[in-house]
Amino acid sequence: MACLALTGLLHAASPGAGEETTSYAVIGDAIMEPLVGNKGDPARGAALIADRQRSLCTLCHSGPFPDAHLHGTLAPDLTGVGTRLSEGQIRLRVVDMKRLVPGTIMPSYYRITEEEGRRVAAAWRGKTILTGADIEDIVAYLTTLKG
Incomplete structure (x- = not known):
């Protein structure tokens, strides 16, 4: 049931801006190199995580984010994730x-x-959910969550 709800919400969110995905190397349980040339911006990452229509993070995760009453409990709490996982593991x-x-x-x-x-809505065909820059912003923010 949760999977069906998540699928429906994914279709409501806006797809990545038609960006081509870049190749990346998985080493163990991590992607060590950023997906785009620059490190992400933690402030933009925090805003993305809090945006339930775009990233959907707080649908399943809780953490030190606004609107705690809307946080999900299906996935791990992200408080302190920057202590538990490396930047590459988070990526x-x-x-x-x-x-x-x-x-x-x-x-x-x-x-x-x-x-x-799977069958994919026309707006999503050939696109990612988030851009590489969006992901780097989220990674930059999550790595700051040390406590």
């Missing part, structure tokens, strides 16, 4: 958690939606 989890946990309901935010073998 892989946002890019494609399914590489680590195939049955997860967490979407692959940086994978072309058609690759999943």
Whole structure:
């Protein structure tokens, strides 16, 4: 049931801006290099995480984000995630958690939606959920969550 709700919300969110995905290397359980040339902006990452229509993070996760009464409990609390995981580990989890946990309901935010073998709304075909820059912003913010 949660998976169906998440799928519906993904269709309501706005897709990545038609950005081409860049290749990345997975080493162990991490993507060590940024997806785009620059490190992300933690302030933009915080805003993205709080945006339930765009990133959907707080649909399943709780943490030190605004509107705590709207946080989900399906996924781990992200408080202190920057202490528990490295930047590269966080990046892989946002890019494609399914590489680590195939049955997860967490979407692959940086994978072309058609690759999943499902019917995809026209607005999403050939696009990622978030851009590489969006993901780097989220990674930059999550790495600051040390406490």
